[in-house]
Amino acid sequence: MAFSKLTDCLYVVAGGVFPKCNTAVIIADEVVVIDPGCEVEDLRRLLISLDLNLKDIDTVILSHIHPDHITHAARLQRLSNCRIAANEITAPLFNEKEAMKQFLGFSKSNPVRKAWEQLVNERMYGALDEGRVDEVLSDGDRFSFGDITLKMLYTPGHLPDHMCIEIIEPNLVFASDIDLTEFGPFYGHPNSSIGDFKESIRKLQHGKYNGLISGHLKEPLVTEYIDRLTAYSRQIGIREDLVLSAIIGGAKTIPEITATPIIYPSFPNVVYLQFEKWMIEHHVASLVAAGLVSEDKGKLSSI
Ligand SMILES: [Zn+2]
Numbered sequence: 001m002a003f004s005k006l007t008d009c010l011y012v013v014a015g016g017v018f019p020k021c022n023t024a025v026i027i028a029d030e031v032v033v034i035d036p037g038c039e040v041e042d043l044r045r046l047l048i049s050l051d052l053n054l055k056d057i058d059t060v061i062l063s064h065i066h067p068d069h070i071t072h073a074a075r076l077q078r079l080s081n082c083r084i085a086a087n088e089i090t091a092p093l094f095n096e097k098e099a100m101k102q103f104l105g106f107s108k109s110n111p112v113r114k115a116w117e118q119l120v121n122e123r124m125y126g127a128l129d130e131g132r133v134d135e136v137l138s139d140g141d142r143f144s145f146g147d148i149t150l151k152m153l154y155t156p157g158h159l160p161d162h163m164c165i166e167i168i169e170p171n172l173v174f175a176s177d178i179d180l181t182e183f184g185p186f187y188g189h190p191n192s193s194i195g196d197f198k199e200s201i202r203k204l205q206h207g208k209y210n211g212l213i214s215g216h217l218k219e220p221l222v223t224e225y226i227d228r229l230t231a232y233s234r235q236i237g238i239r240e241d242l243v244l245s246a247i248i249g250g251a252k253t254i255p256e257i258t259a260t261p262i263i264y265p266s267f268p269n270v271v272y273l274q275f276e277k278w279m280i281e282h283h284v285a286s287l288v289a290a291g292l293v294s295e296d297k298g299k300l301s302s303i
Contacts, residue, residue, distance in 0.1 A: 002042035004220070007170045009148050012213060012220045013038040013046055017181070019068045019123040022220045024174050024213060026167075028146030030058035033082075034165055034174055035215065036072040037124075043072075055080045061137075061150070062086040063176035064162040065093045065100050067120045067127035069215065074131030083134035087152065089161035091133040104159075105190045105278065112274045119271050137163075155204065157197025158186060164204065171210040172221070178204060179216040180228050184235035184263075187282055188275030194236060194282050201233045239263060243283040244292060244302065252299045254280055 003013045003025075013023040015038035023038040025031070027050060036043065044054050057080040060073050065086075073084055073094070086094055093100040106113040120127050139154040149168040156162055158177045165174040177186060178201060185197050204212065205226050212225035222228055242262045251257045258276050267273040284300065287293040294303050 002039070003046040006172065006213075006221060009146070010167060010170060010172070011046055013042050014218065014220060015039065015042075015216075016218050017216055019119075020071075021068050021176075021215045022213065022217070024165075024167075026145060026148050026150075027052070028148045030145045031056050032059045032061065032145055032150075033057055033076065034061045035063050035069040035176060036060055036076055037069045037215075040072050040075070057082045059135075060084045061165060062090055062094065062133075063165065063174065063215070064159050065090045065103065066159065066177065067124040069176065070094060071124045071127045073126075074129035075126050077131050084131060085135040085137055086133045087137045087139075087154070087161060087163050090163070091136045093161070094131060094133050097128050097130070103161075103189075103191065105274075110274075112270055115269065116271045116274070119269060139163075142168075153203070153207075155200035157193050157195070157200045159189060160191050160193070160196075162200070164200075166207070166209075167213075171208075172213055173204060173207055173209045173211075174213045174215075175204060175225075176215040178212075178229070178232075179214040180212070180222055180225065180232050181214070181216050184232060184239070186275070186279075188263075188279045190278055190281075192278070192282060194286055198233055198236065201229050205229050239279075240283050240286060243280055244287055247284075247287070247293055247300050248302045252301065254284065257284075 003011050005011050009028050011025040015021045021035055021037035023036055024034040047053050057076055060082055062070050093103050106116045137152050141152045143150045151166040153164045153166050155164045187197055211221050211223045213220050246257045254277055257280050263276050263279050264272050
């Protein structure tokens with residue numbers, strides 16, 4: 001089954017791994033959809049099983065601007081005239097897709113931009129559609145829908161606009177791309193931040209939730225999430241060791257480091273190589289800041 005019932009009011013439609021994501025659905029006074037990146041047909045099946053349909057959706061909430069999370073937002077808005085809610089960083093990016101491309105590092109001068117647009121249009125079709133955010137959210141904002149209250153929790157790092165959504169009554173957190181996948185944390189954009197990501201992981205670990213809903217795990221609800229988050233965060237350190245090891249081994253530039261993939265197992269698409277390069281750049285900056293690597297005229301060396 002593509003969806004699971006977590007409580008009487010809360011469901012998750014499994015989208016799973018990138019380029020899809022898991023979608024949370026709340027059925028209370030309103031029909032609320034968080035991150036519509038699952039298959040629309042699976043979302044429709046869930047709603048039909050509850051004597052509802054896509055046109056009954058009242059609100060779509062976006063956790064952040066990534067195409068695999070916003071995929072069907074504009075389409076659902078066209079179908080149901082639902083309001084779209086997003087935080088103050090995400091909102092203008094959703095309303096203006098050129099701003100979104102620049103935010104993600106794919107400005108017109110980036111030679112990988114076309115390949116990225118092609119990837120989005122082939123595998124996350126709809127994410128670049130024009131749509132509008134009707135309600136701008138801030139950190140700590142609360143919404144009550146019948147028996148369920150949602151609270152917005154800023155958790156930057158993955159991207160500066162990344163936000164988790166606390167679901168207060170069952171005491172769960174929709175953790176979006178703090179997703180506990182085997183791949184590990186993704187910070188593959190120029191404005192991603194390893195330090196912020198670690199801090200956001202710690203924030204969730206202190207949340208005292210009954211469980212975490214991952215944006216990408218096949219079994220989305222994780223109850224033993226505190227230990228899992230520790231292991232997840234540790235992957236950042238492992239990657240950093242591998243980057244340092246490559247520099248000690250003689251790699252002097254980012255392309256020389258990425259000649260042997262560290263984060264992705266391989267690069268089926270030039271876009272993934274771009275993500276790898278941006279992630280390695282963050283690690284190099286972190287190693288330079290820690291005094292373990294020096295940079296002289298664009299050449300890296302270990303200290
Ligand atoms: Zn994301």
